[in-house]
Amino acid sequence: MAKFYVTTAIPYVNASPHIGFTMEILQADVLARYHRQKGDETYFLTGTDEHGTKLFNMAKKENTTPIAIADKYAETFKSLTRNFNITNDDFIRTTEERHIRGAQKLWKILAEKGDIYKAKYSGLYCSGCEAYVLEKDLVEGKCPTHKTAPDYLEEENYFFKLSKYSDEIRKLIEKDKLKIVPEARKNEMLNIIGKEGLPDVSFSRPKKNLPWGIPVPDDADHVMYVWCDALSNYITALDFENDGANFKKFWPADAHIIGKDILRFHAGVWIGMLLSAGLKTPKNIYVHGFVTSDGQKMSKSLGNVVDPFAIIEKYGIDSVRYYLSREIPTTDDGDFSLTRFELLYNTELANNFGNFVNRVCSMTEKYFDSKIPKSNKAVDKDAKTEECKKAIKEARENFDENVEKFDLKSAVECVMLLSDFGNRYVEEMKPWALAKENSEILPSVIVNMVEILRGTADMLVSFLPDTSKKVLDAISGDIIKKPDVLFPRLV
Numbered sequence: 026m027a028k029f030y031v032t033t034a035i036p037y038v039n040a041s042p043h044i045g046f047t048m049e050i051l052q053a054d055v056l057a058r059y060h061r062q063k064g065d066e067t068y069f070l071t072g073t074d075e076h077g078t079k080l081f082n083m084a085k086k087e088n089t090t091p092i093a094i095a096d097k098y099a100e101t102f103k104s105l106t107r108n109f110n111i112t113n114d115d116f117i118r119t120t121e122e123r124h125i126r127g128a129q130k131l132w133k134i135l136a137e138k139g140d141i142y143k144a145k146y147s148g149l150y151c152s153g154c155e156a157y158v159l160e161k162d163l164v165e166g167k168c169p170t171h172k173t174a175p176d177y178l179e180e181e182n183y184f185f186k187l188s189k190y191s192d193e194i195r196k197l198i199e200k201d202k203l204k205i206v207p208e209a210r211k212n213e214m215l216n217i218i219g220k221e222g223l224p225d226v227s228f229s230r231p232k233k234n235l236p237w238g239i240p241v242p243d244d245a246d247h248v249m250y251v252w253c254d255a256l257s258n259y260i261t262a263l264d265f266e267n268d269g270a271n272f273k274k275f276w277p278a279d280a281h282i283i284g285k286d287i288l289r290f291h292a293g294v295w296i297g298m299l300l301s302a303g304l305k306t307p308k309n310i311y312v313h314g315f316v317t318s319d320g321q322k323m324s325k326s327l328g329n330v331v332d333p334f335a336i337i338e339k340y341g342i343d344s345v346r347y348y349l350s351r352e353i354p355t356t357d358d359g360d361f362s363l364t365r366f367e368l369l370y371n372t373e374l375a376n377n378f379g380n381f382v383n384r385v386c387s388m389t390e391k392y393f394d395s396k397i398p399k400s401n402k403a404v405d406k407d408a409k410t411e412e413c414k415k416a417i418k419e420a421r422e423n424f425d426e427n428v429e430k431f432d433l434k435s436a437v438e439c440v441m442l443l444s445d446f447g448n449r450y451v452e453e454m455k456p457w458a459l460a461k462e463n464s465e466i467l468p469s470v471i472v473n474m475v476e477i478l479r480g481t482a483d484m485l486v487s488f489l490p491d492t493s494k495k496v497l498d499a500i501s502g503d504i505i506k507k508p509d510v511l512f513p514r515l516v
Contacts, residue, residue, distance in 0.1 A: 029060035030275040032259050033071040034283045034291075035117065038098035039079050042105045043323065044361055045284065045316045047333040048349045052313065052433060053282050054111045055350065058487040059428050061112075068275045070262050071106065072117035073099045074255045076248075078152055078230075081237040091237045095120055108334060110342050110490055117262040119239075119254055127261030129242050131302060132253050136242070140186040140301045146227055149175040156251070157227055170286065183229040183247060190297040191222030198292065203306050205292060206431050207356040210285065210312040214292045223293050228252060256295045260304070277305035280431075285312050311431045314358035331361050343489040344370055344512065350488050351437045367515050374512040378444045378481070382496055384451050385474045386507040392460050395505045397475055398468035407466070409454065413473040416446045417480035424484045433488075440484045447477040475500055 033053045036046050050071055057069035075095040084091040099118055106113055117124055135141050151158050153171030157178075167174050195218050197203040198211060205211035217223075229247040230238065238248030257265075259281070263272040283291050292310055299306050315322075318329040337345050348366050351373070353359030389395055400410075420443040427436035451474060459467040482496035495508045 027063075027065045028275055028279075029056070029065045029067045030278045031056050031060075031067070031069050031280040031282065032278055034281075034287060035072045035074045035119070035255060035258055036102065037074045037077070037079065038095045038102070039083055041098065041101050042333055044318075044331040044333050044336075044349075047105065047109065047345075048316060048353055049282055049284065049313060050106065050111055050113075051109065051346055051349050052311070052355065053280075054109075054113070055433055055487045056280060056282075056428070056431075057112055057114075058490065062486050066274070068115070068263075068271065069113045070115050070117060070259065071102075071111075071113045072115075072258055072262065073102055073119070074251075074258075075099065075118055075120045076238045076254055077251060078235055078237075081235060082152075084237075092120060105333065108337055108342070109346070115262050117258045119258060123264070123266060124258060124261040125239050127264075127266040128239050128249060128254055128257045130266050131257050131260070131298070132249065133242050134302045135185065135253075135298065138301050140189065141183050141228060142186070143181060143183050145179070146182045146184075147179040148177070150178040151175040180231055180234065182227045182231070182250070183241065183244075184225045185228040185252065185294075185298065186301075187223045187226050187294060187297040190300045191218055193300055194218065194223070194293060194296050197296065197306060203292065203296060204309045205288075206309060206311050210288055210310075210356070214288060217289050217293065223297070226250075226252060226294055252290070252294050252298065256290065256298065259295075259307075278307040278309075280309045280311055281307050282311045282313070285314055288312055309431075311356070313356055314354065316353060317358065317360045319362050320360055340366070340370065343492045344374060346489055347374060347437070350433050351441075353434070355431060355433045355435075370512065371514055373441055375514045377441060377448065379510065379512040381444050381447045381451075381481070382478060382499075382508070382511060384448070385471075385478045386499060386505050388451075388456050389471055389475070389505045390507060392456065392467065393471065395507070397500070397503055397505060398471055400469040400472040401465050407469070409450075410469060410473055413450065413477060416443060417477060420446075420480060421484065428487070436484075437488055440481055440488070443477060443484070444481050447474060447481065450474065450477065475505075 031053050033049050036042065053069060053071065057067050060067045080091045080094060084094055103116055106116070149158050149160065151168045151171060151173070153168060153173060158168060158175050195215065198205060198214055205214055227250055229241050229250050232246050232248050235248055239254050241247040241249055259278055260272060260276060263269065263275055265272050281291055296306050317323065318331055321329055323330045348369060352365060352369060389397060420439050424436050424439040427439060454470045456467060456470050459470060478496065479500055482493045485493035492511055495511065499506045499508050
C-alpha cells in the first residue's frame, strides 16, 4: 500500500485563525481525503508553534503565563479543525514533551555532526518575524512584512552551518528531487540561494533574553531558536525521538503545504537540517499565496478581517470549502469577497450542481417511482450514452491530474464542468417529453443522468465531504432517496 504524509505549517499562537490559514488547512485536508479515497495509507499533521519572544512579551503584558496563552489559542485552532470538517490525524503542539524531546534529539545529531557552533552575533532582529533580517531586505529601513524598524541585537548564539549544505540544496531543487510548486517559487528559492549560497543561521537565543523556549541540550543558558524548535515538528509528531513506527512508515513528507512568506525557511534551513542529520528530505513543497479582503490586505484597523468561524456558521462548511478551493488560486494570491462568495454560491452550488441533483432525483421519482431503471440494452450503446461515459471518464482523468499537480482550483472546475454537462444533457434529452411519448430511451436517459451525478459526487468527496456523502447515499441503492435541498438559494 502506498503512503501519503501531508503537513500544514504550524501557526503561531498569538492570535485566532485567519482565513489564510483556513485555506491552507483545507488544501491539506483535500489532499488527505483524496489519497485516502485512492486507498493510500495517509497521515495528516497540523499543529501550533508555541515558543518565542512574541508570546513571552504578550504574557508579560497581559500579566499571565506563556503557556496559558498558548493553551487558549491552541484550543481555538483545534476548534477550527472540528468546525471545518478537517480530518487531521494528529495535532502537534511545540510545548508537548514528545516534541521537546524530539527537537533536542535532532539538535544533538546536528551538534555531533559538527554543524553547530557558538559565535557572537550582531545584526538586525525583527520581533514580528522573530528572525534576524538583512539590511538589503528592508524597505525604507523597515521590515516589509510588519512595517516596523528592526532592533539591533548583539549576543552570543549557537549557529547552524547552513552554508555547508547550500550546493546540495540547490541541486535537490534544480533536479526536482525537492519539488517546489509553483515553478515561480522554485525559481525564487534558487535566486535566494544564488551564487553566494545560504548563510549560516542563528540557532539559539540566550535564556536571559528569551526564557520561553526549548532548552539547548547541555547548555542551560540557551534556548533553541525557531528553526530547530518549530520546523522539527514534522518529524517529532511521528515519534522521531524513539525512531517510532510512524516515523519509519511516513517520513519523508510527501507534501509540506506552506505560505509564500516562509518558503526560504522550509526549502533552505529545514532541508539543510535534514541533510546534516542524514534524514530524507520532503518530496514536495506546495506554496500558496496570501488572501486579501475585497482587494485590500486584511487588518483590524480597516475592520476587514474575515473570521472563518463566522463565515462557516453563516454559510455552512461545504460552501466555504467550495469558495476557498474554487475562487482562490491554489498557488497564488486571491481575494475573499462576500459579494463574489454569494454569487458563486447561487450560480454554481445552487443553480448548477444543486439543480442537477434535484433534477436527477425528482425525475427518477416521477417517472420510475424513485427506482433507478434498467437501461434499455437496445439503446444504451447509442451516441449520447457513449458521450456521457466519455464526459465522466475525461472529467475524472482531468480532476486526478489537477489534484496530483496541486491545482485544486482547476480540479474543482472539472467537477462543475461535469455537472454543467449533466444539466445540458437533461435540456437536450428532455426526459419530460420522452415520458409523454412513453419513449423506450427514457430509462437509459435517467441512468445516464444518475451516472453523471455519481461521477460528480465522487470527485467532490475531497472538497465537499458532507455534500458528496448525501448525494452518494441517495443514489447508492436501487431506490433513490431524495436528499433535502443541498444549497438553498441566497436572496
